[in-house]
Amino acid sequence: xxxxxxxxxxxxxxxxxxxxxxxxxxxxxxxxxxxxxxxxxxxxxxxxxxxxxxxxxxxxxxxxxxxxxxxxxxxxxxxxxxxxxxxxxxxxxxxxxxxxxxxxxxxxxxxxxxxxxxxxxxxxxxxxxxxxxxxxxxxxxxxxxxxxxxxxxxxxxxxxxxxxxxxxxxxxxxxxxxxxxxxxxxxxxxxxxxxxxxxxxxxxxxxxxxxxxxxxxxxxxxxxxxxxxxxxxxxxxxxxxxxxxxxxxxxxxxxxxxxxxxxxxxxxxxxxxxxxxxxxxxxxxxxxxxxxx
Amino acid sequence: xxxxxxxxxxxxxxxxxxxxxxxxxxxxxxxxxxxxxxxxxxxxxxxxxxxxxxxxxxxxxxxxxxxxxxxxxxxxxxxxxxxxxxxxxxxxxxxxxxxxxxxxxxxxxxxxxxxxxxxxxxxxxxxxxxxxxxxxxxxxxxxxxxxxxxxxxxxxxxxxxxxxxxxxxxxxxxxxxxxxxxxxxxxxxxxxxxxxxxxxxxxxxxxxxxxxxxxxxxxxxxxxxxxxxxxxxxxxxxxxxxxxxxxxxxxxxxxxxxxxxxxxxxxxxxxxxxxxxxxxxxxxxxxxxxxxxxxxxxxxxxxxxxxxxxxxxxxxxxxxxxxxx
Ligand SMILES: [Zn+2]
Numbered sequence: 001x002x003x004x005x006x007x008x009x010x011x012x013x014x015x016x017x018x019x020x021x022x023x024x025x026x027x028x029x030x031x032x033x034x035x036x037x038x039x040x041x042x043x044x045x046x047x048x049x050x051x052x053x054x055x056x057x058x059x060x061x062x063x064x065x066x067x068x069x070x071x072x073x074x075x076x077x078x079x080x081x082x083x084x085x086x087x088x089x090x091x092x093x094x095x096x097x098x099x100x101x102x103x104x105x106x107x108x109x110x111x112x113x114x115x116x117x118x119x120x121x122x123x124x125x126x127x128x129x130x131x132x133x134x135x136x137x138x139x140x141x142x143x144x145x146x147x148x149x150x151x152x153x154x155x156x157x158x159x160x161x162x163x164x165x166x167x168x169x170x171x172x173x174x175x176x177x178x179x180x181x182x183x184x185x186x187x188x189x190x191x192x193x194x195x196x197x198x199x200x201x202x203x204x205x206x207x208x209x210x211x212x213x214x215x216x217x218x219x220x221x222x223x224x225x226x227x228x229x230x231x232x233x234x235x236x237x238x239x240x241x242x243x244x245x246x247x248x249x250x251x252x253x254x255x256x257x258x259x260x261x262x263x264x265x266x267x268x269x270x271x272x273x274x275x276x277x278x279x280x281x282x283x284x285x286x287x288x289x290x291x292x293x
Numbered sequence: 294x295x296x297x298x299x300x301x302x303x304x305x306x307x308x309x310x311x312x313x314x315x316x317x318x319x320x321x322x323x324x325x326x327x328x329x330x331x332x333x334x335x336x337x338x339x340x341x342x343x344x345x346x347x348x349x350x351x352x353x354x355x356x357x358x359x360x361x362x363x364x365x366x367x368x369x370x371x372x373x374x375x376x377x378x379x380x381x382x383x384x385x386x387x388x389x390x391x392x393x394x395x396x397x398x399x400x401x402x403x404x405x406x407x408x409x410x411x412x413x414x415x416x417x418x419x420x421x422x423x424x425x426x427x428x429x430x431x432x433x434x435x436x437x438x439x440x441x442x443x444x445x446x447x448x449x450x451x452x453x454x455x456x457x458x459x460x461x462x463x464x465x466x467x468x469x470x471x472x473x474x475x476x477x478x479x480x481x482x483x484x485x486x487x488x489x490x491x492x493x494x495x496x497x498x499x500x501x502x503x504x505x506x507x508x509x510x511x512x513x514x515x516x517x518x519x520x521x522x523x524x525x526x527x528x529x530x531x532x533x534x535x536x537x538x539x540x541x542x543x544x545x546x547x548x549x550x551x552x553x554x555x556x557x558x559x560x561x562x563x564x565x566x567x568x569x570x571x572x573x574x575x576x577x578x579x580x581x582x583x584x585x586x587x588x589x590x591x592x593x594x595x596x597x598x599x600x601x602x603x604x605x606x607x608x609x610x611x612x613x614x615x616x617x618x
């Protein structure tokens with residue numbers, strides 16, 4: 001790996017790196033999750049909010065602090081030092097081992113999602129600096145097939161964990177996913193074991209892994225790498241769980257309590273370390289990376 | 294004996310009823326119908342063999358969920374001696390949907406555990422239909438760690454519709470419990486052998502099957518989602534989905550033992566007696582013993598470090614993707 005030497009020299013100069021200023025405004029485009037129009041109805045508090053106001057506020061509702069879903073690219077802008085991200089494994093694309101077809105074939109569905117999202121898969125990964133600290137970074141994008149984990153997501157997460165071991169740098173994963181990707185059947189299920197084993201190796205090597213849970217994180221992603229962080233952070237009001245609320249409601253045949261599976265619910269039940277506002281996330285990561293160097 | 298016949302077994306049921314009728318008529322009377330009975334018995338066998346060699350994926354699911362199918366404890370009773378059941382996760386509760394403990398198989402000490410479904414309404418409920426809560430996964434991990442400590446191989450039986458979706462399960466970290474099992478099993482320094490004996494329901498099944506050897510009974514299934522769940526997501530039109538959709542989903546998901554062997558996800562298929570495991574539980578149990586003993590012998594020859602290394606590679610290579618130029 002050619003990048004090895006540079007990265008090690010960076011390690012030494014970590015604290016002296018300049019802190020890059022970023023444009024802290026996220027433009028909503030057709031890929032964004034916020035609906036079209038000048039005014040937007042908040043999913044959480046149902047208030048009508050001026051779109052510009054949300055954009056200025058990092059896509060966070062100014063009325064209730066609901067954090068709208070943002071694309072992986074937008075997330076990258078918010079988290080890493082400008083120009084420091086090197087994308088890796090960006091050319092991996094899914095096969096179709098089951099020859100799966102619902103209303104259209106899986107191959108067509110992939111193509112459709114690639115066009116819609118501008119991404120090849122539900123995750124981008126690579127090396128980056130966070131306030132000068134080198135990290136392996138993985139960011140999921142919910143707009144690509146609901147951020148579902150198939151072979152490519154499993155492979156990219158595993159590779160990122162292995163790279164963290166090789167380069168002796170922390171791993172940071174930003175999760176947002178509906179769970180395993182049904183269209184890849186047993187292959188997607190087995191990715192859960194694969195990524196968990198990779199995280200296991202990371203831990204054995206004493207390398208820090210910070211998991212960040214965003215709205216929503218469910219199923220096979222929660223039940224594998226997302227809940228295995230040494231430190232687990234959630235964005236405010238994010239819906240996080242194993243089974244989806246509708247499935248639970250149908251099973252127990254009673255309404256779910258207020259705030260069920262929201263970030264604060266997980267915090268109260270001792271399942272995550274902290275809930276951090278989007279605007280403070282980069283600072284929090286930098287602090288942790290600095291402390292646990 | 295009252296037998297439970299599946300829908301597609303109806304022609305078999307009719308013939309078997311006829312045989313019983315003939316036997317009853319000839320019983321204690323002069324008329325000898327044994328020739329006729331023999332002819333019919335041969336016909337039943339042929340019919341059964343034909344039906345069971347061409348089961349559709351959905352039919353396999355029905356066989357895997359057959360109420361008479363042997364469950365974990367049935368096999369434990371048949372294949373082990375000195376079974377000592379252990380209880381609880383030492384944190385919250387003893388989850389009755391999973392049983393486990395030390396035992397001997399052909400004199401070899403092992404840790405054996407698995408999901409347990411119930412028979413009859415009361416036991417079904419107390420076993421929670423084989424759906425584990427987080428404490429079930431934590432109990433399993435505790436037992437597996439004990440096995441590691443005392444250098445005994447771990448045998449797990451998989452038979453669950455999935456991990457339980459409920460309020461308490463979420464409050465106590467269902468996802469975390471499964472995730473930790475996946476990670477810890479991948480590093481356990483003792484052999485792990487897993488066998489899907491019935492239903493392998495998604496993450497709830499995987500949480501007990503990160504193993505060095507993974508086998509499936511001939512009519513068992515293992516899937517990322519149930520066909521019902523899959524059909525509901527894909528084809529729910531105003532809520533009316535039925536057997537036809539489930540059948541289609543079961544086919545699309547490629548969840549049979551035969552599919553998984555073709556995908557090289559499992560190591561082998563353990564044959565079932567004609568008509569399914571429940572037709573001759575002892576025969577099935579004998580086959581299970583054979584596979585387990587062979588696997589233990591092979592795996593015990595490896596050092597713990599080699600075992601863990603090979604287990605890592607085994608899962609690491611699973612995936613279907615390509616690199617675009
Ligand atoms: Zn709001």
